[in-house]
Amino acid sequence: MHDIKAIRDDAGAFVHGLTRRGMADAQGVADNLLKKDKALRDLLVRLQTAQARRNEASKLIGQAKAKKDEAGAQTLMAEVAGLKDQIQQGEAEQRELEKELRDLLAVIPNIPADDVPDGADEGANVPVASRAFGTPPGINNPKQHFEIGEALGQMDFERAAKVSGARFVYLKNDLARLERALAAFMLDIHTQQFGYTEMSPPVLVKDEALFGTGQLPKFKDDLFATAIPDPAKFWPAYEAARDEQFEGLRKRVASPQVRRDESLARQREWVEKYYSPEFSRRLWLIPTAEVSLTNYVSDEILNEAELPLRFTAFTPCFRAEAGAAGKDTRGMIRMHQFSKVELVSITTPEQSGKEHERMTDAAQEVLKKLDLAHRVVILCTGDMGFGAKKTYDIEVWLPGQNAWREISSCSNCGDFQARRMNTRYRNAEGKVKGPVHTLNGSGLAVGRTMVAILENYQQADGSVAIPAALQPYMGGKKVIGKL
RNA sequence: GGUGCUGUGGCCGAGAGGCUGAAGGCGGCGGUUUGCUAAACCGUUAUACGGUUGAAAAGCCGUAUCGAGGGUUCGAAUCCCUCCGGCACCGCCA
Secondary structure, X not given: OOOHHHHHHOHHHHHHHHHHOOOOOHHHHHHHHHHHHHHHHHHHHHHHHHHHHHHHHHHHHHHHHHOOOHHHHHHHHHHHHHHHHHHHHHHHHHHHHHHHHHHHHHOOOOOOOOOOOOOOOHHHOEEOHHHOEOXXXXXXXXXXXXXXXXXXOOEEHXXXXXXXXXXXOEEOHHHHHHHHHHHHHHHXXXXXXXXXEEEOXXXXXXXXXXXXXXXXXXXXXXXXXXXXEOHHHXXXXXXXXXXXXXXXXXXXXXXXXHHHHHHHHHHHHHHHHHOOOOOEEEEEEOOOOHHHXXXXXXXXXXXXXXXXXXXXXXXXXXXXXXXXXXXXXXXXXXXXXXXEEEEEEEEOOOOHHHHHHHHHHXXXXXXXXXXXXXXXXXXXXXXXXXXXXXXXXXXXXXXXXXXXEEEEEEEEOOOHHHHHHOOEEEOXXXXXXXXXXEEEEEEEEHHHHHHHXXXXXXXXXXXXXXXXXXXXXXXXXXXXXXX
């Protein structure tokens, strides 16, 4: 969330930043914001003057009554009665204007840092030469990871589809264990080598948490939501509706297709009605542990001395992938549910730049220890996420796909999330200095790391070698799929 | 989920319609005393927003804030409603 005062002071920088991001009418957006802001401030002057007079008169009424001056009290009460309407109307207007301003600000992305390259899409991302590692292995006729996994009988998409639909998977035996081993391996690196505190956070969160990190209100279509029905309201309504529907179905002589369409339409109606706040409480499944870990400090004032805070967690992540129809439909690259080890840092504004490099080091360290070739790109203005000022993507080489694929994304969000979450810090003298900075990065996406291991360590006989660093976590096993 | 109790500043805790931005204590900061430290004593110590003075640091004035949001009242920490936490017991449960 942007600071309206900063926009007021330097609208040019704001407009420039948004234009770099590819926003077409940044000037119009800024003008609109400033107009609302001016209206709000003008209103506040009028409202606060009226409130000051009311408070003053109310005190005088108390004094008059204490002196038994009924006539004087009556005069004052008449005056205040007139102010009352004015104040109530002003307060309503203030709420309205503040909401409008907040709603406008809530969907405006962060401003890119100065050293982020301009560009519209991933084609304009710039490799960071000093961070490149390894060379792609030469493998004859490399298979894709799902071919390897399915041939091993340890990766089952069909049964997952039966139980949960597309974009889910069952892992079995050594591959199931590999996921667990990778998580432990990554967490050990981050906690022991980089000083992150391991967390096991909630994976169901409230609206406020997702607002804080920036997924809401703009990206609700990417999320899974759950509903906790209010039993007093939900079940009587549900049962009445169900009885009605069964009655209708029995009478109907329509074809199965028509019946199905009607049933789906009805279902949609139900979801909208009975999953509404009136009937239910709602929680969201986290799309990334960034949400749980960052909001750990929401609405708090931290002490400068305890910063930076560093958190890491291994959690499942849930994404609706609504806009990804047809993309990466085979295999484990893009799933509705995947597991990830996340890194989050909370820092002072002075620390965040260095911390960003350090976090990227930590993520890269995992790939280095696994000896997986990868490169790092700095995302251009058009490819960055909503809350980021600057982002490094780490891309691992996948021989089966013959391509570099994102396996980690490390972002410095500056004070953008801190403002939305209301997280500030105070210095040693106890003075509140302002919003903290927040950073998050994958360290790493576990599913995609498994994909990378399968494709890079595949052997001609269909087996897969286990990277040396990982073998202790696999009970000393050296190869998957060989007796 | 049910019933009861409960939510006050950095922390503990009083306050039960006006004199309360909020007693008292702890902690923090500044000072006096002191060879140093401690103790004692004195002073000071919230945040956000708006206005205003100032180059700035900061000052001054106002408004709001006692879990959150509404309401009653001339006036609400205090009364009413809704919601959200916490605690206790009951119910359910890995």
